[in-house]
Amino acid sequence: MKILNNTIKYIGLCYLALGLYSCDDGLDLIPPGQVSELIYWQQEKDANLAVNGIYAELDGQAMVKELDAVTDIGFRAPSGPGSFHDVCMGTFDPVNAAIGSQWDRYYRGVQRANNVLANIGRIEQGDEDLLARYEAEARFLRAFFYTQLSSLWGDVPLILDPLEITDHIGRTAKSEVVDFVIAELDQIIQGNQLPISYSQEVGRATLGAAIALKARIAYRNERYTVARDAAKAVMDLGIYELYPDYEALFQYAGQNSSEIIFDRQYAVGGDTYNAFSYAAASIGGGSVVEPVHNLFLKYGYKGPMNPDDPFENIDPRWNYTTYYTGQPIGTSTFNSLPDSPTADRVRSSEFSTVNGYNLKLMVVILIRGLSI
């Protein structure tokens, strides 16, 4: 029994020694790469970063590169269920991931904008004018997301505050969503809450972008008078005009040119993507999205049509947009004919074109010069 007593004594001692420090010491480990919400919204910088975070949800590659592929001017290659290929073929189902991810992206943007609008008032130190501009940018971006949402889906939930994860919000009629967007934009425009241009951070929302967005949503919703007046107001700003060189518009020279009102910006090392997989097989692409003959038919002729060469005298924008047999590609010549010796031979591999054309240009321009 003495031994048993000893045991209890030693166990007691051990626990006493361990009990000298609190049990939770060292178990409170804060992530070294993320910021807790408890310490956010204290300085002007916080608002800047949070607004930049909204811009990151502007239309991404799937929207820009693949949306045309579900219309009658393009084709999306198959790549497992749930892609825009299913939409293109008309076999998509209610859980199609490609469609769902666009919805998610816009509502992520809405959530980030709502989060800024709900919290920016908590910042006590900072340049008032700058904070007001950030707020206007957030409202503009939210209006942009609702423009896209209502255009693609019609009636959509109109959410203007941050939500709890248990909240369920029903849909709002499309016309009300449109009314809201126009009213928001009007407030920004009339209050002159956004600058005409930026000297440094070119690509942020401008007054011109707000008016142009108003013109776009009005036009899409058949409110032609509003659309016409807004478009006129953009032109009257006197700072936008069509860029003279269509090809260069899609290259470095055309970046932030006079034709660009608002676009998804690009920078090396940023949120870029390998558009090469969308390109022709012979230059390492996979023909993920390709133009079809219907696109060709949409271009007119700039001279007499040659019945032996349908590409002669075609609107040069066709040449800038697509690869077709006979065009130079890399160091050789694009050839998608069924007897072609190149990797571009039609339907010759998973990577080659299915219809005979491949895409050439890729750029993300959200609102380009409007001519009405």
Place this chain on the structure above:
Amino acid sequence: MKKRLLKGYLSIKILIFLMAIQLFYPSIHKGHSHVLYEEIPASNNSLKGEATLAIFRADVTITGTVTDQNGEPIPGATVSLPGTTIGTATDLDGKYSLTVPEASELVFSFIGFESQRIMIGDRSIIDVTLVEATSSLDEVVVVGFGTQKRANVTGAVSTVSGEDLARRPVVNTASALQGTTPGLTIQNNGGAPGNESTSIRIRGVGTLNNSNPLILVDGVEQSLSTVEPNNIASITVLKDAASSAIYGSRAANGVILVTTKRGEEGEVKISYNNFVGWQNPNFFPEPTDPVTWMRLENEAQANVGASPTYSETYIENVAAGTNPLEYPFADYEGGIFNPNAFQQRHSVSLSSGGKSGRIFASVNYADTDGILQNFNNKQVTMRINSDMYASDKLTIKTNLMYRNRAFNGPGFTGQRITQALLHINRNIVMEYPDGTYDLVSGQWNARAMVQEGETSRISDDVFGQLGFAYTINEALSLEGNVTLNTESTDGFIFQNSLAGMRNYVTGELVNVGGWFATSQLTESQDNQREISQRLYLNYDQSFDRHSIQTTAGYEEIYNRFKQITAYRDNFFSNDLRDINAGDVQNQRTGGYSQEWRLRSFFGRANYSFDDRYMFQANVRYDGSSRFGEGKRWGIFPSFSAGWRISEEDFLKDGSLFSDLRLRGSWGQLGNQRIGLYRYLNTYNLGTGYQFNNNLVPGTAITSAGNPDITWETTTMSNIGLDMGFMDDRIEVIAEYFYKYTDDILIELPIPRTIGYNPPVQNAAAVSNKGWELAVNYHGSPASESGFQYSVGINFSDVVNRIEDLKGTGPFFPDKFTVWTEGESINSLRGLKSPGIYKTQEDLDNYPATIFPTVSIGDIIYEDLNGDGVISQSLYPAGDQYIMGNEDPRYEFGVRFNASYKGFDFSMFWQGVLRQQHSLDGALMEGPNYTNFIPVTMAREAYHPERNPNGTWPMVRSGNSANLMESDFWLQNTSYLRLKNFQLGYTIPQNVVANLRVYVSGENMLTFTETELFDPETPRGRSQFFPHSKLFSGGVNVTF
């Protein structure tokens, strides 16, 4: 810079110094008078006098008596001369007489007793006392924080001896465990040398999250693959809650305890083991011959109305092989495989023990070439385990291990190279005489990819453990240790640029794109550092027929991981591979770190009465930094009991059973391996954007946190029955278990309008129930003929089921899998197919098709929901159904060992009676996308005239209708495999104590239905480092 270098060297120097001290410690202390451990048993035989070597080998006659420990004579005991047919048996009085050459060594053996080898020296009378063999019930089993006698174990525990492991000539320890233990599933997923992927599961998949078991090497979490098999003393697999609850919140998926060897009492014993082996690809799909290949490609074109790819001239020239530059047909297999890939392993170990302490030291070297060219891995492991007797009560234990792993390969992974082999046209020149290549799409050519660039991964692992054992009094002892375990890895991937390459024939610039367009280098530095400490008090006492053992302790683990990466491209040349030789323009850096801590208190109490009734209780109280305040601490209890029926009077004498024992247990375990910081709402700093060509940082809440998050809890019940017959020469172990995991973390869907990724919530439940059976038979020990054998069979099954998803789901974690209530976690979904359209009648019977172009020769899909279209979502919304699952059912292992005189033979069969695998990718696409054409496809592709009985769909260029997930492509991968065989011979000689040579084969024979891939293949497009088989030979020497 200089300072940092110095620091690096300094730590290595300190390490070497420490190892040197360890190595010499026992000899340094030899003179000292620590007389405390003299009760160490002396040699077992009762021989007197010394053996000396005779110079002339004349025959002598030896006589004597063989007795047991009580002095009773043993009749029928065998006395023999190993390696010869000379031998006899003792008479009724235990006496024998035998004529043998002088200076021979005799072996005395009898059933149930330890055999003895005795040098006869110059004696003519040798009396021997044989000691009763310790049966497996007296075997000591390593359990959590201690050891236990096998007879007292009440949980479900299996052990594998280090000897069994070391016999398998494999470089990856995990694969040596395959099939050894019922309930332990090990799947070899292939992989580059040094990076083999093995999945380890104990009793099924218990969670939707991380279901890897906890693997502890000397009490500290480490990878099983890299532990040197020659350094392992034993492996214990803790399968039920009772045995693993002492590891609490880390033990839900079971625990594997690896104990490394320690020094043995006695003179210095040095042993050397080696093997050299040759590996070859196993089950890599066989390509069809070039002519059939090209004709089938032409057929695929013809079937869609296109002109043929290959002209008759082309085909004839390829067949003749006379003009390979003009009419090329690439033999990628020949271009990338490395037949008879060499592998070698050497291991030297030293064991010694004296009055002042014990030591085990070992140096191991393994060098493995990959079965793809230019892949290699080298591993050096040094280990010193020592026990120093500081006083009669205090033993200091130190374990030091240093391991260097160096992997080398080309600039592409094995997966990528295999992908190229399976997917890229063969009408190109794989390599010109001047070393240049043709490239498909500017970047694809399997040969170029296995030749160009460089990958290296060099890891330094250091393990240092300083511990003590202190005997307080006859019942109480205190043990503890502090352990540092670090792994740092230098990663280096350099991809060559082939820009500027000119065609060998035409001299024109080759079109180079993709990864060959510009040279690029990614360097990474991973550092993991784990510091842990544990302290526990043991109490062990017996009163009359009562026996009590208790343990109480504390453990704390702190782990920190840090990674940094750097990238540059456009290097000055392919040969300058320092990061500074790259272009700064596109340089990128990145990095992150994470840390966690676990603090625990634990206890165990055993009580047994009269060795008949045994009770055990365990409890662990865990606090984890992974959870928010208030949710941090959890308690994990377990209880178990055993009844040794064979010790009861009614069974004790003359019964059929030599052992009969019933065990039962219940307990709860946790799984805290669910990611870090998931309880917090945090602003993610990685949501930047760009303005005017400049990057700008951005923040956003991307995932909602869940402050209520806590661990997953597994509740497990186990019933076991152990039976021994014929003096335990037949052993039967049977187990039944039910395991229910609750509070599994899943991302329950939230309305998608909320704009966050859904937070994880403790919501789902999964169950596993199953049984295990092991039967071992040990043949009678060396009879007169010297033949001895043993057989072991194990068999097990587990049924997995998702019990609860809170009414949500089904979830689709990938394109094959579906998670839905009532089905296995590994369920496969797909369309249902009765075969292929062969007649107009078929077309009329199944009018709904996935594409309008579907016609004769394509796969029929059933319109399950009858809506007139085939759609790929789960019934009833679409036409997919749950067509099976990938769970291996009825796993078994059969081990056979035999010895005859100096020869020993063992073989080990392993298999699964029911298993399915869904085919995907190149192997079913074939010529439709100019991919790899296996012989199976060439034989089976349907064609109305050429092959009307074909069972595979018609080849059609660009066809995707036949590639949908469907039961048409479900393959039966049940298999039986000769995992290992080994034939050894112990050479009779007098130079060293023991000398054995052997030859061995791994995976040499497999019986399975599929010929398209190895039955252990992971799912997916068959793009992985190919499986291999190994033939090897080796030497074991003990000095």
